Amino acid sequence: MVRRTLSLFMSGLLLASPPALGELTVAVTETSEVPGKAVALGDIAEVRGGRAELRDKVRDLEVHRFDPGSTGWRVSGRAIGSALWEAGVSLDKVTTDIPLGARVERRARKVDGDRVAAAVRRHLRAQAGNGERVEVAFPEGKPAFEGVAEDAQLQVARESEGAVRVRAIAGEEVAASKTFPVSVTRQRQVVVANGHLDPGTRIESDDVTTALRESEASRWAVFDSREDVIGTSLLKAVGDGQPVKRSQLRMAPDVRSGDPVTLVYKSSKMHLSAAGVIREQGAVGEVLAMENRDSGERVYARLTGPDTAKVSQRHSSQQGSRP
Template identity: 25%
Template sequence: MVSSNAGRRVLLRARLCRIIVSMIAVSVLSFSAEALELSVEIKSGAVVPSGPIRLKDVAYVACDSPEILTGSSSAILRPSGNTITPEDVVTALTQAGIGGVSLRLVMADNVPFRRENDIERWLRNYSGWTGALEVESDGFPQGGRLVPPDSLYPGAKAINLRFDVAGAEQIYPARLRWLLPAVVADSYLRKGVYIKNTDLAIAAIEVRRNRKYYDDPKDLVGMTVERDMAKGDPFTVRITEEPELIRTGDLIRLLYRSGSLLVSTSGRAMDRGALGDRIKVRNDRTRKIVFGIVTGPGTVEVSE
């Protein structure tokens, strides 16, 4: 829980300088050397949909604990008006039950954000999008009625919006930015490395079509990355892979299951595989090549 002294310390810093970098004690444990650091950075100009504002909708959130990262990023902000203050952040974390960490807060003393406008809300609901949608255009007609587009898919970069103005149709080109909180890299990651809990953060990202993003950091720990990643790059299923438990040529343990009977023997992997993969193996005793499921490090189960 955030102490009253800690809250006053944050507010004092906010009054003294435009940009603050503060360490806030959110429990008695936060003064110990073992306390985890929770880092929150908020910049101005975020667009948020109607409804509750989560911290991850407007902030870059990082913590070495996936559980604290998930819980803190989902904390609900309740700002007064269209600006967020350090006190709003501290209050949100307190109400979310975040404790046992030191908070590093990087933000201005008042950070403006924008609620979606009527056109953005209409298009977001029409497309079924659950995140935020930012529509950029040179302007729209006053009093015009938006005509439903023939199709609108999340991730589309642009659209020609049609308006019915006094019975005449007018077309206005618009640029679209589809925003969604997702797990991102908190540091540079080289291709092939295993993902650790210290490599993860959550932030709102611009979504591309036909991409599946991660929203739970726990799902990524232990996976490998298939290409180099810069800080802030979002993790997608295209660039992550379950870690290989078996490589081609490895000496492995073969388990043969037949009903309640389980027989173990040695074998050789003919393929590589992660947990749950179906790979080709060779039984060292019979020299027979069979297929089995990777059930653990160096272990393949064959059903007969």
């Protein structure tokens, strides 16, 4: 009985004794917060004892790295032990103290307005037509997300002419989703008058130039090349710097009644073409009366080239088969 009591007493002394000279004690904090992806042991624990160079080495060991979008980690003794072992630190010389349920949180930062605004602009400009310049403004200030991991991926979708929805994707989950108002201005190079031009003017090369203008009108209503209008005559006056429109010009016809044409019909589900015949003279870009050669059906189609046209409206009646 005396021996057993003495043995327990000696065991208690050994358990309560401080670490031997040269040993390290790693005391993990119950809750920690880190700013970046990497978690160093010194960020979440107090390292005591041992040589100074060894303490510094242990403090710098990376024990965890957050996945994209991940914001929390439950401290793992196995991860700490593995990091120590891979660094060549003898585990016999290290005492670790990890509170039950110890956690590390990754500090969520504001996904700033510049980054969100850049994502919105990239998306809207990618949808622009050829040669079109898109300027995007934010009426309520630059959009931003609060409390989202700074490396979250941003997805942009157009909701309406004046709004976009931005989703912040963290890992495989949507961390945040918000609608932001936008003001979009589209411009493209068009032919404009180089000075005031009166009705009846025959346009020469010095009368017109190209300039950026808001692209409100249909691409067929205006011109992007000076060569398309040089030599034509004006039906209406055009002010200095104003776009020259097809409706203001007496255009030389590109086709005449009876000319052959390929009629093209496009929809979201099909693409058809058929042989046709022009039924009125006109110029490329105009909507003209045409006829399907096989069925005799009268259609209206926009002339997209000297011998091709895109059907825009089908006539309500059929003319019957042509002989």
